Amino acid sequence: MDSIRSSQYFTKVTHSLYKNINSILIILSIEGIQHISESVFVGLCRKVGTSKVVAMRRDIVVIGEMVRNQVATSGLSSAMASGSYGEGLRLKGSDIDFMFWPNNHRVIWELSQSQYYNTHRQTLILCDCSDSPPGFTLLYLLSPCTSRFIQRACVRMSNTYYISSSKFREIPLSESLPFNPIPHGPCVSGRYGTLEYDYAHCFVSDFWPPSASPWIYRCHSWPKPHVVDDIVKNGCHFVAIGHKLGNHEDHEWRISFSQAEQKLVYVMNHCQFLTYGLLKLILTEIINNGVGDNDKLLCSYHMKTAVFWVIQQNTIPHWCPQNLLGCFWVCFKLILKWVHEGVCPNFFIPGNNMFLSKIHGIKQQQLFIRLSGLYEKGLAFLLHSPSIRAFIIDVLYNPRNFICTDDHTLICEDEFDRNVFGEIIQNSVTPDQWDIQICIRHLHTIERMVGSTLLTQYQVLKLQHMTARVLQYTAFKLYMETYTPDNRLRYRADKMSCHMLKLAAKFGCITDMLYIAIYYFKTLRYSEALSVIELIKVKLAQPYVIYMDMENVDIEMYIEAVGGQSWSTKMRQAVAWDIRLNNRIHNITELIPEQQSALQRHMRVLFIPPLVLLYMLEILCYRHVDTIRAQTAQDDLQTLVHYDQGQCINLLSRDISWQILGICQEFTGDFQAVLYSYQQSLRQEPYNHIQTATEMRIQR
Incomplete structure (x- = not known):
């Protein structure tokens, strides 16, 4: 009974506290709002990432994609991490989006573009937008297609073979995915360990869509001309989903600007990026909180689109920590305006209203009432966000505290190191059913890259880790495949495997030495395996060792042991996973x-x-x-x-x-x-x- 009374008293006090804070926020001075903005900026840096952390994440994702796509031959597919993961956001609960497209298929917009391709090696696909809503198109085959998967997705219309998006989604293109795939829009979704993935198989065009050409001339101040040129020369993609109100919903494809959007996010300043992160948090923690998946009308893509429009229209003169909440408020009002009007214009093709088939009628009215209620509360509604609330309250109770917004000082060395190593592990290459030739191609590709002066220190470390992974896989694969009565050949293969595992241990972390012990055990050399085990025991017993995903490191000992040293040294001497x-x-x-x-x-x-x-x-x-x-x-x-x-x-x-x-x-x-x-x-x-x-x- 006492516990119930205590709970009721706590609820009453908390409600009173929020009511008072709401009043304070409404009448707060400009200086006070700026102080709260700075506090929220710092909080978001810790939640979303500092500019240094976000740049590191992007570097590691990019180098992994570069290796994979350079290794891929014409018979394989290229890939990219899209969505918030590829942009550098790591918010709890966010899934990881990947796009795959075949290298031997290319989409063109007009027949004259076929001159740039060898039709004996590449299948050409032509767009037909004549009877589709803006942002959507039909795709039909111009040249013979050798892919049995794509042939199964073809339908005959008007004596022409079109690739049906609905049939394409039904094809088991995802048989090799590391999870049981579930259809989700144009993607297949699934869980691998604790991570949720969205995989979209799509097609690519090397040419910019004619319907998006006006966007090029709209870019007066943002983004810069060299960014626009880079975006345009990289073309676009097509994902397998039709417009719900289109004439050919089952066969249409949506034009995807994921690659262009990623480049735009990369050129945002950090305040703009954190505004985007704040909108995503508010969407998850307030707007969509308690709402079923089928009833979530707004998504993070709408938030990102709003930030793009606000930046380009130059409605905010100063994107800075002191004005973070002001920037957020402008974006939130734009979203409210869109919901009221029932129109959310696509950033590249404004004629594509992204609300048209989803936010209308009674659902639109209910969403507008919900957002209006938040708008009427003013910035006080941010108190409903568990991620932001503490930073606002802290300022109200300690208004004279100095807040440092230099995000380079907001994270200490050991915490940043943990971020770096954690990112490398999460993006770790997992060889699966590679033959020895693919392994060798990976090693040659990494060897060519590692000497480049354009690589960042994080990318070099990532390549180092990838090298260790490929060497370990190759060593065991070589042992498996060397079944021969020729003892000399067997001996040479064994020597090579041992050498590769020892080399991997030099490139990797402490626990990469365990693969040597596994190999010795596999080959019945127990005493050698035990000597390696004893050495690893000594290394793992050190108090400064970072076990990834665990907070047991002695920070002072870590700084004393490896502080200020190279990433390679830190990984080899103080990291275990x-x-x-x-x-x-x-x-x-x-x-x-x-x-x-x-x-x-x-x-x-x-x-x-x-x-x-x-x-x-x-x-x-x-x-x-x-x-x-x-x-x-x-x-x-x-x-x-x-x-x-x-x-x-x-x-x-x-x-x-x-x-x-x-x-x-x-x-x-x-x-x-x-x-x-x-x-x-x-x-x-x-x-x-x-x-x-x-x-x-x-x-x-």
């Missing part, structure tokens, strides 16, 4: 059921905490050499799994950690402990999708 076991390469026989279980759910790798795998290898090696030490290693593993408080085992990796403990306990015959470990594995977040293997082991 989960081991990724490729599920198509069976290096540890005891984990084959887990790998097969994960493959059934389209998981390409198992994510295993380094210390868990280290102890497992130690147990497996000592089983053949020293049973007492094997038991000691098993005790250490049991203590780690039972009592770790998130210091060495990521919460998401606890499923495989309990599983490995159970596997190792089977060796000693303690089946009650084994059963308990497997049951605990089933109770964890199914991050690695090993439940089938766990249930099989329990039954056995």
Whole structure:
């Protein structure tokens, strides 16, 4: 009863506090609003990222795409990260958007453009916009198409073969995706681990759409002419979705300006970028909060479009931290105006009203009433945002506090380093079913790039990490494929594999040395594997080691040990992350059921905490050499799994950690402990999708 009264009292006090703050915000002076703007700017830098962090994210994404697209031959597809992820935003709950397009297909707008292509190597597709709404088009084949997938998507109309967008979406182009795909507009969506993905298979045109030509002449002050030229020369894409009110909804394609939009976001100043981030936060935390997916009328694309229009129309003279809330308010009023009028003009083709088929009638009225209610509250409605509220209240309670808006000073060295290494891991290349030739092409491509003076330090570090990943995959792939009675050839392949793994350890982090131990174990060299394990133990025991996704690093020790040193040195001496076991390469026989279980759910790798795998290898090696030490290693593993408080085992990796403990306990015959470990594995977040293997082991 007391707890209920306390809760009611807290609610009453909080409501009173908000009511008073609302009044204060309404009558606040210009200086006060500027002070709050600065505070929100700082808060957004911490939530969305400082200019330095955002630039780093973009550099790492771009270099990964460059490597992939240069390796891709005419028979493969190119790709780009689109949407907020490619733009440098990392907001909780946002999905990751990717676009793929075949290199041997090109879309043209008029027949004269066919002269630029070799029709023996490339299939040409012609646009027909004559009977489609602005921003949409029909696509029909001009030359024979050898792709059986695209042939299946063709429909015959007026003696011409058109590529149907609806049929194209039905084709299993996404069989190789690392998840079970679900249709979502022009994309397929799915989850890989904790990340949600949207994959859009599309077509590309090297030419700018004629219907978007007026945009070029509209760019008087923003963006700059060289940016406009770069955007125009890179053309556009076509995604498989028709206009709901069009004459050919099932067959039409939408013209996509994702690449152009990304370039525009890249040339925003940081205040403009944070305004875009603030609009996305408000959309998620206030406007769409509690609204079902089917009832969410506004999306982040509308927010981005509003920022583009406001910047280009030059309605705000000063985009700066002191005016951040003023910039946000102008954009919010523009969105309110659009909802009232029922018109949201596409930034490149204004005739394409993006509200036309979605925001109209009673839904439009309800949305306008909702937004009007927020507008009437003024900036006070930002207090409903959990991400922003604290920064506003802090200023109201401490109005004389000095706020530093130099975003280069808002993040300390160890925190920035964690951002860098986290970004590299999240963008980590995952080789899957590559042959040796593709591996070699990757290494040659990286070798050509790494000497460029145009690369940033983050891009060089990313290339270094990619090199380690490709070398590790190549080493194990080479061992798998070298089945020959020729001992000399076998010996040479073994020497090459060992050399590649040692080289990868020099390029990578501490835990990349574990792949050497795995290889030695795989090739029955237990004493060599154990010597590597002992060396890794010493390195991982240092208090300055950063375990990614965990906050256990001793900051002072980290700065003392590697502060001010190169990124390469920091990564090699002070960074550890989960081991990724490729599920198509069976290096540890005891984990084959887990790998097969994960493959059934389209998981390409198992994510295993380094210390868990280290102890497992130690147990497996000592089983053949020293049973007492094997038991000691098993005790250490049991203590780690039972009592770790998130210091060495990521919460998401606890499923495989309990599983490995159970596997190792089977060796000693303690089946009650084994059963308990497997049951605990089933109770964890199914991050690695090993439940089938766990249930099989329990039954056995």
